Amino acid sequence: MESNILKRLREWFKKNAAMLPWRPTDLDAPRDPYAVWISETMLQQTQVATVRDYYIKWMKRFPDIETLAKANEEEVFRYWQGLGYYSRARNILRTAKTVCEQAVRQAHRPATMPRTRKELEALPGIGAYTAGAILSLAYHQREAILDGNLVRIFARFYALDFLPTDKASAGKNTTGKNEGCAEAYWKYAREVADSPKAYMHNEALMELGRTVCKSKNPECANCPLSGGCRAFAEGRTGEFPPKRKSAQREWRGTALVVESADGKLLAVSAGQPFLAGQATLPHFEHSRNATAGIPAEAEAYFNADNVVHTRECGSFRHNITVHKIECRVLHVKLSTKASKCVASSGKKIDPQFNATWVKKEDAAKAFANSFSLKALKNVF
Structure with a gap:
């Protein structure tokens, strides 16, 4: 995306950012990596409206990673009850214990989340997206993220007729060059993150996908990216991203x-x-x-x-x-x-x-x- 489009994205986000319990009032402020980790894990496969109350109750009971590490699985499940995908809760507890054990061995107190993608992705339940969110939002590093919202935005903006999960032969970027489908999307995500404002670009795109560039009935007239969006220019937003076969x-x-x-x-x-x-x-x-x-x-x-x-x-x-x-x-x-x-x-x-x-x-x-x-x- 061109710099002028990203500038419009930042301006839009500053005016339209929703007040969320895990989001500071100052959008430029670094965040607690533990809080980012918990909120982003809860938000996987779960609506923002549902996560709000769960996050508040969780942080009241487990305000930091060391408190969480002392809990047992039964109590953690109680605070997760209703969010589904319980492997997430189990992995959260395992990761908390691992991070705290490492902190004791290395004499680093208080314990905190690692600062490199390699270290983060080695922890239970932390994949490329969550690692990027922690590094970007908490530590303000130039790290990319890629979630469903960004996939939808990139698919429409660049008129991509494939999904990250498609076979490599289907993945062609805007130059027509064949490449892995997932890598094509990550390439665009890294371009957006190659900026001192990567943290704002990443979060703004997630917000945009949630509120404007929605799956159904996208509000293109209110979108700061519409000036460069190929799907919008061609009147084809409903065609992107391509439909995924149901796995249910x-x-x-x-x-x-x-x-x-x-x-x-x-x-x-x-x-x-x-x-x-x-x-x-x-x-x-x-x-x-x-x-x-x-x-x-x-x-x-x-x-x-x-x-x-x-x-x-x-x-x-x-x-x-x-x-x-x-x-x-x-x-x-x-x-x-x-x-x-x-x-x-x-x-x-x-x-x-x-x-x-x-x-x-x-x-x-x-x-x-x-x-x-x-x-x-x-x-x-």
């Missing part, structure tokens, strides 16, 4: 709410299709025409001879990563206490499930994921 996969199954005689609920954290590593309700896949009653898969978690009653409690829809889920809920009440519960084999519940029992009144805290909470809402 349908999944149908059953979530079990197994309740013991002493009012405890069965939680598992392994051997499940989704949410591995965190407390969740047992769940398994079945066809749309599954028979009523107790499915055979369910008897891995309790002995059918100890069932007082079962109740179909409706169903719910949910999305996890690329999975579009339709899940029925089956409430199973047992005649035995939690400590006496066994599977239909007569043996203890298979260790592969890492099963535990939680008090019903503690369910909201124990099941820190919206999948389980939706199922429980159908029962209680």
